[in-house]
Amino acid sequence: MASVALTHLDPASRAAARGWSDLTIRNLFIIPTLVFLIVFNIFPLIYSLGYSFTNFAANRTEPWQFVGLQNYRELLSDDHIWSNFVITAKYVIVSVAGQMIVGFGLALLLNRSFPMKGLITTLLLLPMMMSAAVVGLFWQLLYSPSWGPINYVFGLGDFAWLSNPDSALYAVAITDIWMWSPFVMLLSLAGLSAVPQHLYEAAAIDRAGWWYTFTRITLPLVSPILLIALIFRTMEAFKTFDIAYTMTTQPTAELIAIRLYKQAFQQWDTGKSCALAYIVLIMVLAITNLYVKYLNKVKER
Amino acid sequence: MAAVRTSSEVALNRAAIVAVLVATLIFLAPIYWIASTAFKPKELAVSVPPTVLFQPEVTPFIRLFTKRVQMQKPVEPQVYEAAPWWEKRIYDGGERVLKVGKDVQLSQYPNRFMNSLIVAVISTVLAVGMGTFTAYGFSRFKIAGEADLLFFILSTRMLPPVVVAIPMFLMYRMVGLNDSHIGLIILYVAFNLSFSVWLMKGFMDEIPKEYEEAALVDGYTRMQAFFKIVLPEAATGIAATAVFCFITAWNEYAFALIMTNRRAQTAPPFIPSQIGSGLPDWTTIAAGTFLFLLPVAIFTFLLRNHLLRGVTFGAIRK
Numbered sequence: 001m002a003s004v005a006l007t008h009l010d011p012a013s014r015a016a017a018r019g020w021s022d023l024t025i026r027n028l029f030i031i032p033t034l035v036f037l038i039v040f041n042i043f044p045l046i047y048s049l050g051y052s053f054t055n056f057a058a059n060r061t062e063p064w065q066f067v068g069l070q071n072y073r074e075l076l077s078d079d080h081i082w083s084n085f086v087i088t089a090k091y092v093i094v095s096v097a098g099q100m101i102v103g104f105g106l107a108l109l110l111n112r113s114f115p116m117k118g119l120i121t122t123l124l125l126l127p128m129m130m131s132a133a134v135v136g137l138f139w140q141l142l143y144s145p146s147w148g149p150i151n152y153v154f155g156l157g158d159f160a161w162l163s164n165p166d167s168a169l170y171a172v173a174i175t176d177i178w179m180w181s182p183f184v185m186l187l188s189l190a191g192l193s194a195v196p197q198h199l200y201e202a203a204a205i206d207r208a209g210w211w212y213t214f215t216r217i218t219l220p221l222v223s224p225i226l227l228i229a230l231i232f233r234t235m236e237a238f239k240t241f242d243i244a245y246t247m248t249t250q251p252t253a254e255l256i257a258i259r260l261y262k263q264a265f266q267q268w269d270t271g272k273s274c275a276l277a278y279i280v281l282i283m284v285l286a287i288t289n290l291y292v293k294y295l296n297k298v299k300e301r
Numbered sequence: 302m303a304a305v306r307t308s309s310e311v312a313l314n315r316a317a318i319v320a321v322l323v324a325t326l327i328f329l330a331p332i333y334w335i336a337s338t339a340f341k342p343k344e345l346a347v348s349v350p351p352t353v354l355f356q357p358e359v360t361p362f363i364r365l366f367t368k369r370v371q372m373q374k375p376v377e378p379q380v381y382e383a384a385p386w387w388e389k390r391i392y393d394g395g396e397r398v399l400k401v402g403k404d405v406q407l408s409q410y411p412n413r414f415m416n417s418l419i420v421a422v423i424s425t426v427l428a429v430g431m432g433t434f435t436a437y438g439f440s441r442f443k444i445a446g447e448a449d450l451l452f453f454i455l456s457t458r459m460l461p462p463v464v465v466a467i468p469m470f471l472m473y474r475m476v477g478l479n480d481s482h483i484g485l486i487i488l489y490v491a492f493n494l495s496f497s498v499w500l501m502k503g504f505m506d507e508i509p510k511e512y513e514e515a516a517l518v519d520g521y522t523r524m525q526a527f528f529k530i531v532l533p534e535a536a537t538g539i540a541a542t543a544v545f546c547f548i549t550a551w552n553e554y555a556f557a558l559i560m561t562n563r564r565a566q567t568a569p570p571f572i573p574s575q576i577g578s579g580l581p582d583w584t585t586i587a588a589g590t591f592l593f594l595l596p597v598a599i600f601t602f603l604l605r606n607h608l609l610r611g612v613t614f615g616a617i618r619k
Contacts, residue, residue, distance in 0.1 A: 106321070127331075146349070
């Protein structure tokens with residue numbers, strides 16, 4: 001009897017004998033996703049790599065020509081593009097540093113028990129869940145030189161945060177810090193709560209000072225998770241588009257993603273935009289690689 | 302905490318709690334400002350000094366949903382008396398609601414809000430559905446180059462939207478998917494799929510394999526075990542993943558800005574476009590923003606125990 005013979009096999013192959021094989025199911029479950037991602041993410045990138053070697057313009061009908069590496073050469077020697085990268089670098093440093101300090105600071109303050117801690121933590125996390133474009137737009141009113149509450153509270157008179165070329169980028173960075181410090185806080189809290197209490201008790205018995213405990217116990221144990229937060233926020237800040245685009249039109253706050261958008265969809269310089277997109281893409285992939293590496297490290301612990 | 306607490310430690314603890322409360326107020330102030338401006342009379346939205354306490358009214362929401370024109374002359378008293386209360390609010394502001402016959406003309410906002418809802422819900426269902434199957438595959442079966450495949454999947458999430466949008470825009474133009482719901486849904490599924498796979502894999506890994514193995518021994522096929530044992534066990538994870546995908550699609554701006562302009566335009570590119578030239582009506586913008594942010598605020602509270610997992614793609618759990 002076949003059924004008798006099957007009882008001697010392991011359960012997986014018994015099931016396989018009845019329904020689809022595990023191999024079929026595995027392929028059925030995984031391949032559609034991979035195909036979908038390749039068709040809608042990878043294929044477009046190959047498509048635009050082709051266009052990056054042409055002078056194609058999407059708003060004109062005349063045929064495009066192959067121009068070789070000219071787009072890349074022009075971009076890399078374009079002072080305007082370099083200034084966009086410098087602006088982006090400034091923005092990344094200011095906003096990520098701000099988020100790390102404010103976020104980790106908040107986590108240190110929250111890392112104790114008090115009434116309604118859960119509610120307060122969730123309230124603090126609200127900004128990062130909201131649409132950057134829509135909330136960013138509203139910060140225009142908060143920053144308004146004539147009736148903005150920020151200038152009123154800090155007594156700044158009619159200081160024009162967003163239309164002053166010197167301050168526009170930093171105003172956007174402040175909004176970004178408000179929005180994303182909660183992210184760093186959330187990760188830091190997880191790191192802090194994972195520090196074994198007995199280490200602090202041992203330090204207390206040894207009469208270690210606050211600073212010593214912080215630098216020798218807290219920081220080293222929380223740093224892997226802080227690093228994750230740092231890399232992730234750096235990558236996201238580098239890609240920033242929406243918040244800066246809805247808040248200000250100042251050229252001094254023109255991040256690289258905004259530059260790319262304008263070149264592609266306002267000047268319709270499609271071929272060159274594809275080349276710029278590739279330069280940006282390679283930089284983002286480099287950071288992504290680093291991020292996944294550290295993410296896996298933390299995961300294994 | 303150490304067993305013995307000195308008085309200075311207690312004082313430090315109190316100071317930290319006060320600092321937390323102050324920080325919370327600062328962080329919530331911009332959100333309060335949006336919510337309060339949505340209920341302010343027009344002139345109080347731009348008052349000097351800024352108005353904190355006032356008599357709330359719903360006029361901004363009436364303006365948000367209706368098409369209006371400025372009145373040349375004051376309204377006739379008998380027309381004013383016959384009008385419903387909400388229309389009187391508009392007459393009070395020196396405007397008149399546009400009508401076709403008896404039907405009030407709606408503004409574009411409800412349409413944009415519906416577009417956001419359609420695109421976010423459908424893309425979420427697809428991304429979470431596909432993601433759940435794929436996550437199960439990665440969680441239970443041996444796959445050659447598993448780590449590389451997972452990295453590939455995650456890396457698609459990290460692509461800058463504007464970079465992907467350029468070729469997608471050209472391809473959509475060729476096949477007529479520009480400014481369509483389907484076009485936007487495809488982009489959001491592609492964007493959320495990697496997230497959903499990673500997050501669901503974390504949830505799947507937590508379901509003991511023994512559950513299915515027991516079912517297999519009892520005569521279930523692998524597919525039956527998946528649908529009857531694994532999916533119910535994964536329900537919480539699926540719900541959390543779905544809410545995250547919904548919020549991401551709901552909030553997305555760059556793709557929507559580039560790919561849509563009228564028919565399928567969602568709320569995030571629409572709300573900033575209301576600013577226009579001249580003095581913006583901040584109360585109406587705030588009302589639109591308020592309604593748009595409300596679902597996200599509610600979901601944040603429902604998700605509170607899964608937020609950490611969500612923002613780290615399932616890598617860090619608690």
